[in-house]
Amino acid sequence: MTSANTTPTVTESAPAVRADIVEAATRVFSEHGYDGASMAQIAAEVGMRKPSLYHHVRKKEDLLFAIHGQLIDELTLETRQAIDAAADPAAQLAASLRVAMTFVSRNRDAVTVFLQENRAVRGERWDEVVGKRDAYERMVQEILSNGAATGAFVNIPPKIASKAILAMANWGYTWFNPDGPMSADEVADIFARIALTGLSKP
Amino acid sequence: MTSANTTPTVTESAPAVRADIVEAATRVFSEHGYDGASMAQIAAEVGMRKPSLYHHVRKKEDLLFAIHGQLIDELTLETRQAIDAAADPAAQLAASLRVAMTFVSRNRDAVTVFLQENRAVRGERWDEVVGKRDAYERMVQEILSNGAATGAFVNIPPKIASKAILAMANWGYTWFNPDGPMSADEVADIFARIALTGLSKP
DNA sequence: CCTACCGATCGGTAGG
DNA sequence: CCTACCGATCGGTAGG
Structure with a gap:
């Protein structure tokens, strides 16, 4: 929403997003257990909805x-x-x-x-x-x-x-x-x- | 379905059944985790269906x-x-x-x-x-x-x-x-x- | 102890 | 054409 980033980087913040998701999954898995945790909870921790998570992660198990x-x-x-x-x-x-x-x-x-x-x-x-x-x-x-x-x-x-x-x-x-x-x-x-x-x- | 049991006992084999259920739950919880285990699995281990289990146990947590x-x-x-x-x-x-x-x-x-x-x-x-x-x-x-x-x-x-x-x-x-x-x-x-x-x- | 179900929520994916 | 998402819903299963 701020002024556009004009640097010629291609993938921009994609790797950082992935790292954020793994960190969030770590917290949620730790608190609720792997089976007790939902992908929606992990998504919420990084500020997205569950379907968006699947753009970065193929399966729940990938996070583990x-x-x-x-x-x-x-x-x-x-x-x-x-x-x-x-x-x-x-x-x-x-x-x-x-x-x-x-x-x-x-x-x-x-x-x-x-x-x-x-x-x-x-x-x-x-x-x-x-x-x-x-x-x-x-x-x-x-x-x-x-x-x-x-x-x-x-x-x-x-x-x-x-x-x-x-x-x-x-x-x-x-x-x-x-x-x-x-x-x-x-x-x-x-x-x-x-x-x-x-x-x-x- | 077989000939009726005419002994005057009231609760019959209830305590033994309860112990069998707890033992079955121990095996199933150990293998699949508490959240990953289903009441139907535990029921199957003692030879019944899930709804029948709830005649002996009020909640899943009671077994834990x-x-x-x-x-x-x-x-x-x-x-x-x-x-x-x-x-x-x-x-x-x-x-x-x-x-x-x-x-x-x-x-x-x-x-x-x-x-x-x-x-x-x-x-x-x-x-x-x-x-x-x-x-x-x-x-x-x-x-x-x-x-x-x-x-x-x-x-x-x-x-x-x-x-x-x-x-x-x-x-x-x-x-x-x-x-x-x-x-x-x-x-x-x-x-x-x-x-x-x-x-x-x- | 059974069959037949319920409200809810699960992991994962559709089209846009 | 791309990315980063969305609302809605998929097939199954949870506890009860």
């Missing part, structure tokens, strides 16, 4: 797919960098927990969808996402097996120990409050201390 | 309520007994993890519903269930604060440490396989070892 894909890519990248920057397995474990907890803190809705709405995550197109999830878990397992190899860690099956580590961070989506008394880093450091030296007094 | 209530009551009772039978905080922590992991193993569907379908858990009638969930968590917190008081445990905020402990057991519903290579008790003992003495070599 986008949320999962973005999350695992970002989390994997940040975790990879943190691990590579850390000196030894203990520091790598602590760094991974810091990344995971701050990620949960910054992206609560997306993490909620990622961890809670995976019933629809089936079929061919989802294989890639599932593969990336497995690869993320393997990064943590490798920290543990490296630690055992260098003698820094005790000999505990990495596959089971990684479940304990990831559980601490993942479970945060059910209770962690970014506006609460402790920061994500502070919580992560406590979890790292529990994982590394335990609760028993030496 | 029954599942949550049963689970938290049973888990609380078993955990209370295990804690009371253990000699010291370290043994109590290990015993709690054993109860939690075996519970997850024995009641995978119910635990999945309990942990994943709590969006509908709101409003007056749910206050009792939420209160019982809090009470369960407080049992674990007390083990940790008792351990800190007696000098057995290091000084870590019990509210945060309890999140780490409960996370390990709760997260099991996403991966633990009762038919897998390790038993629930074996996994619980590894988790207890991580929680008590950590992964780092002394």
Whole structure:
């Protein structure tokens, strides 16, 4: 309605609209669940009607797919960098927990969808996402097996120990409050201390 | 349609039918999610049509309520007994993890519903269930604060440490396989070892 | 416990 | 001819 944009860009704001829709879907899926959310609600969040949404998205499932894909890519990248920057397995474990907890803190809705709405995550197109999830878990397992190899860690099956580590961070989506008394880093450091030296007094 | 039942019982098999319905609902909710599950599916699982289900259940939500209530009551009772039978905080922590992991193993569907379908858990009638969930968590917190008081445990905020402990057991519903290579008790003992003495070599 | 339905709302698509 | 939408309605299914 304002003066026309005379720049020669072709697709103008199309990609931004798509990103807005995925963000809206993240909020709506997080609040109502994938099945409980309606395309009309998501459309309303970005200021359009439902049929207009279908000009940007082919199916409801496409939105869930986008949320999962973005999350695992970002989390994997940040975790990879943190691990590579850390000196030894203990520091790598602590760094991974810091990344995971701050990620949960910054992206609560997306993490909620990622961890809670995976019933629809089936079929061919989802294989890639599932593969990336497995690869993320393997990064943590490798920290543990490296630690055992260098003698820094005790000999505990990495596959089971990684479940304990990831559980601490993942479970945060059910209770962690970014506006609460402790920061994500502070919580992560406590979890790292529990994982590394335990609760028993030496 | 067969010969009439002449026994003078009034409600006949009503309680058993009700239990069958709740069990069927547990399976169907676990597989499809609360919103994704239909009353017709649950009815079919117990061999009736949807309208007949409403002779035993007033609302879909009643089934979710029954599942949550049963689970938290049973888990609380078993955990209370295990804690009371253990000699010291370290043994109590290990015993709690054993109860939690075996519970997850024995009641995978119910635990999945309990942990994943709590969006509908709101409003007056749910206050009792939420209160019982809090009470369960407080049992674990007390083990940790008792351990800190007696000098057995290091000084870590019990509210945060309890999140780490409960996370390990709760997260099991996403991966633990009762038919897998390790038993629930074996996994619980590894988790207890991580929680008590950590992964780092002394 | 059944068949026959209801008001509403679902995901998705028609023509314009 | 394009884009970005609209009002209306599609076939099915939800809880009741």
